[in-house]
Amino acid sequence: xxxxxxxxxxxxxxxxxxxxxxxxxxxxxxxxxxxxxxxxxxxxxxxxxxxxxxxxxxxxxxxxxxxxxxxxxxxxxxxxxxxxxxxxxxxxxxxxxxxxxxxxxxxxxxxxxxxxxxxxxxxxxxxxxxxxxxxxxxxxxxxxxxxxxxxxxxxxxxxxxxxxxxxxxxxxxxxxxxxxxxxxxxxxxxxxxxxxxxxxxxxxxxxxxxxxxxxxxxxxxxxxxxxxxxxxxxxxxxxxxxxxxxxxxxxxxxxxx
Amino acid sequence: xxxxxxxxxxxxxxxxxxxxxxxxxxxxxxxxxxxxxxxxxxxxxxxxxxxxxxxxxxxxxxxxxxxxxxxxxxxxxxxxxxxxxxxxxxxxxxxxxxxxxxxxxxxxxxxxxxxxxxxxxxxxxxxxxxxxxxxxxxxxxxxxxxxxxxxxxxxxxxxxxxxxxxxxxxxxxxxxxxxxxxxxxxxxxxxxxxxxxxxxxxxxxxxxxxxxxxxxxxxxxxxxxxxxxxxxxxxxxxxxxxxxxx
Amino acid sequence: xxxxxxxxxxxxxxxxxxxxxxxxxxxxxxxxxxxxxxxxxxxxxxxxxxxxxxxxxxxxxxxxxxxxxxxxxxxxxxxxxxxxxxxxxxxxxxxxxxxxxxxxxxxxxxxxxxxxxxxxxxxxxxxxxxxxxxxxxxxxxxxxxxxxxxxxxxxxxxxxxxxxxxxxxxxxxxxxxxxxxxxxxxxxxxxxxxxxxxxxxxxxxxxxxxxxxxxxxxxxxxxxxxxxxxxxxxxx
Numbered sequence: 001x002x003x004x005x006x007x008x009x010x011x012x013x014x015x016x017x018x019x020x021x022x023x024x025x026x027x028x029x030x031x032x033x034x035x036x037x038x039x040x041x042x043x044x045x046x047x048x049x050x051x052x053x054x055x056x057x058x059x060x061x062x063x064x065x066x067x068x069x070x071x072x073x074x075x076x077x078x079x080x081x082x083x084x085x086x087x088x089x090x091x092x093x094x095x096x097x098x099x100x101x102x103x104x105x106x107x108x109x110x111x112x113x114x115x116x117x118x119x120x121x122x123x124x125x126x127x128x129x130x131x132x133x134x135x136x137x138x139x140x141x142x143x144x145x146x147x148x149x150x151x152x153x154x155x156x157x158x159x160x161x162x163x164x165x166x167x168x169x170x171x172x173x174x175x176x177x178x179x180x181x182x183x184x185x186x187x188x189x190x191x192x193x194x195x196x197x198x199x200x201x202x203x204x205x206x207x208x209x210x211x212x213x214x215x216x217x218x219x220x221x222x223x224x225x226x227x228x229x230x231x232x233x234x235x236x237x238x239x240x241x242x243x244x245x246x247x248x249x250x251x252x253x254x255x256x257x
Numbered sequence: 258x259x260x261x262x263x264x265x266x267x268x269x270x271x272x273x274x275x276x277x278x279x280x281x282x283x284x285x286x287x288x289x290x291x292x293x294x295x296x297x298x299x300x301x302x303x304x305x306x307x308x309x310x311x312x313x314x315x316x317x318x319x320x321x322x323x324x325x326x327x328x329x330x331x332x333x334x335x336x337x338x339x340x341x342x343x344x345x346x347x348x349x350x351x352x353x354x355x356x357x358x359x360x361x362x363x364x365x366x367x368x369x370x371x372x373x374x375x376x377x378x379x380x381x382x383x384x385x386x387x388x389x390x391x392x393x394x395x396x397x398x399x400x401x402x403x404x405x406x407x408x409x410x411x412x413x414x415x416x417x418x419x420x421x422x423x424x425x426x427x428x429x430x431x432x433x434x435x436x437x438x439x440x441x442x443x444x445x446x447x448x449x450x451x452x453x454x455x456x457x458x459x460x461x462x463x464x465x466x467x468x469x470x471x472x473x474x475x476x477x478x479x480x481x482x483x484x485x486x487x488x489x490x491x492x493x494x495x496x497x498x499x500x501x502x503x
Numbered sequence: 504x505x506x507x508x509x510x511x512x513x514x515x516x517x518x519x520x521x522x523x524x525x526x527x528x529x530x531x532x533x534x535x536x537x538x539x540x541x542x543x544x545x546x547x548x549x550x551x552x553x554x555x556x557x558x559x560x561x562x563x564x565x566x567x568x569x570x571x572x573x574x575x576x577x578x579x580x581x582x583x584x585x586x587x588x589x590x591x592x593x594x595x596x597x598x599x600x601x602x603x604x605x606x607x608x609x610x611x612x613x614x615x616x617x618x619x620x621x622x623x624x625x626x627x628x629x630x631x632x633x634x635x636x637x638x639x640x641x642x643x644x645x646x647x648x649x650x651x652x653x654x655x656x657x658x659x660x661x662x663x664x665x666x667x668x669x670x671x672x673x674x675x676x677x678x679x680x681x682x683x684x685x686x687x688x689x690x691x692x693x694x695x696x697x698x699x700x701x702x703x704x705x706x707x708x709x710x711x712x713x714x715x716x717x718x719x720x721x722x723x724x725x726x727x728x729x730x731x732x733x734x735x736x737x738x739x
Contacts (some may be wrong), residue, residue: 047671048643066460088463096461102406103454106399108377115473120463128473150406154541164462181668183540183697209671212700239672413591416555420579420592421652422608439594446638447590 010079011035012172012203013059013094017073020058028054029226031073036219038171041194041204043214045239046223052207053099055223056174059205061090077172088121095165099176099207101157104164105149111136113149113164121168128167135163139193155186159193172203179213187213211235261303261374265478266383268485269375272299273368275493280364286356288500293360296367303374310370317366321359328355377401382476391470403451410447414440505529505552505582505660505691510561512547521547524561527710531659531691534682536702539712545695546587548712549662552693554578566659580609583653587665589645593637598629598648601637605656623651627681642669650681660691667698679705 013036020029028051036042044052057063061082064071075082077093098104107113114135118128136142139159144152149160158178165173178194179187194216197204208214214235222229222236230236261269276296283289300310328351335350372380377398384394418436419425425436478486506528513520521544529535529552537545550556551563554575562569565581586592595601602620611619624630627647632640640648646666653661663682667675675698682705686692696702702709 047673048669049641060461062457062461066457086466087460088466091461091463098454098458100454103451104458106395106402106455106459108398108402112378112473116464117462119471119473120466122467122469122471125471125473125475128471132473168463184699185540410591413586413588414594416575417586417592418594419575420553420584421605421656422576422579424574424576426574442596443591443594443638450638 009038012038014076019072020063022069032228036203038203039201041218043217043220044207045211045220050223051226052223056176060094060096060174061087092168093170094172095170096174097161097165101161104161108148109146110160111145113160114167117167131167135166154182155189158190174205176207211239259302265476265482266375266379268482269371272489273371275489276368280361284357286353289357289360293364296364300370305370314366321362325355325359328358386476411444414443504531504566506564508562510558512558529691529693532686532689533707534686534692534705535708536706537695537710538702543712545712549664549695553582553584553662581659583658583661585649585663587668589649592649597634598632602652619655623655627651643674662693664695667701
């Protein structure tokens, strides 16, 4: 068993027979079932359009509560079925970091961004201040506290998005393509943050389609057309982009038009 | 001490409200000039950066010039001031109205400069502490926040249309309008999509989850703020009374 | 063939220059990558080549002619451009209209327009979307549509800004294959990208933006170079 993963405790995430269709009756997920142990890092892999992001929406309750549609099956976070819970209660159990931080930032300073969720929940002001300071310290971003989010670099924006979600202290985090859109410097910044979250004992679900970047994963769940196709400890072949100058390694890749 | 940036947003908002009221009520260019002078004095005492102020004013100078000429030409009442060949070009009333309009525009720009000395986050708190519903104040802030982003996107589309062979600069007014309508399509589609995504992200962060929202920071009125909250409306009322008596 | 000569550029009058005495050249019939981290001037260079920005000093030459006196529309006939977010380049109400717009501006007759539309949409696997509303397409489809639009206007050169963003591994390989075919047809392809594996696999040459003063131009291990250096060790 991987270090840091507690297999005797109940699973942090338990998905059973999950099927989901959007409002227009198109079924995206079909009978998805899997579990994630506390402290484990799972990578959701698959090509564009396979349902990875929809699965994330279901895990965090956004589908169907904010997005509509119909959901069959169940999602249990830390042993509790999230279906009867309102979204704000779910956010303190499982947090969702969106793919595009620009669509998540709604305030004018980094510290206000982190304070946003606790303020919405009516948390006591000095406690909010404490959490903001804690999150600014976590990734070493205290010097960005009064900066406007729009002036931050790509990597810094991602860190801020993660910090804003951590303000509610969820033990489980979903990260939607955290390494996309970033250059090498940004990617190493975010990778460091992910490693820090792992050291902290959080359960992580990371969506990525380029698996060369995901060596921090404990497990890989391959999704194809809304179904779980494989559940492995090593990256599924065909989704790893070989290193430059490497020996071809075009494993499994037919060139689709 | 009088540094505008160090004042609470509320006395600044009240100051601008009083200035605007007087600017609307007064028509006499002499009083309006006095109002503009006082506003500029506030800006100078308040340590507003003269260079950035000059830049803002320069931006509207063209509009002011155009408005001035238009008003002169179209207001024909009163004694003639300038004639050529028996035709009255400009009248006294025309110049008076033109001056009034120009002065008002300058007053508006200077009022904006007063407000710009504050931070958006402080205005949001100020509005909320003045009992404006949080959602309303927040919506205004969000709109202001996304405006420059939308503007950037509009520029992208503007360039894209040209790169497909449309010469906008040489086009006639009708063609120009048609191009601008084309540009609105992707901007509006993009704005709607973004609004959807932002609102879902906000719901995930418990926006409007409970009516008892708290705030990490709280604005407190310093003695200078209280003093201005009292002095400004008194001065404005006195000026108004004086103008009515005159 | 595009040449950038001794170009300097800054965004504001008081801002530090993004490019300072920069020179580079881009050959026709080849894929040239422009690489470097974010903030080092890659996108600025692309904007200068395409004419969206004009250099403060220096010249941008397309086939030997300075583009400074040309309008954006005139440059658009010579150099095509695909933004990182193609959503902002699509402004018609159907895919068919989108393809026809530029071709009409070129003065082509309707039968010719229909023929080119069919040809390029078929190549990029978009014929099924002929009547669709462009904003409703997926990111990958929009990108292929922009490529179709740009290539159908038959420019001598195409500039793509971070085209691998948002594409999964399979679609990236497909994109690389398209670009190589386009280059083999004689069109100059310029790809601004921070994706090292993509650049290594598909680029013939590379312009590195690390140093703004001069181009660190060198050959990449793309197919053309690999054929020439058969048996030699690839650059790692």
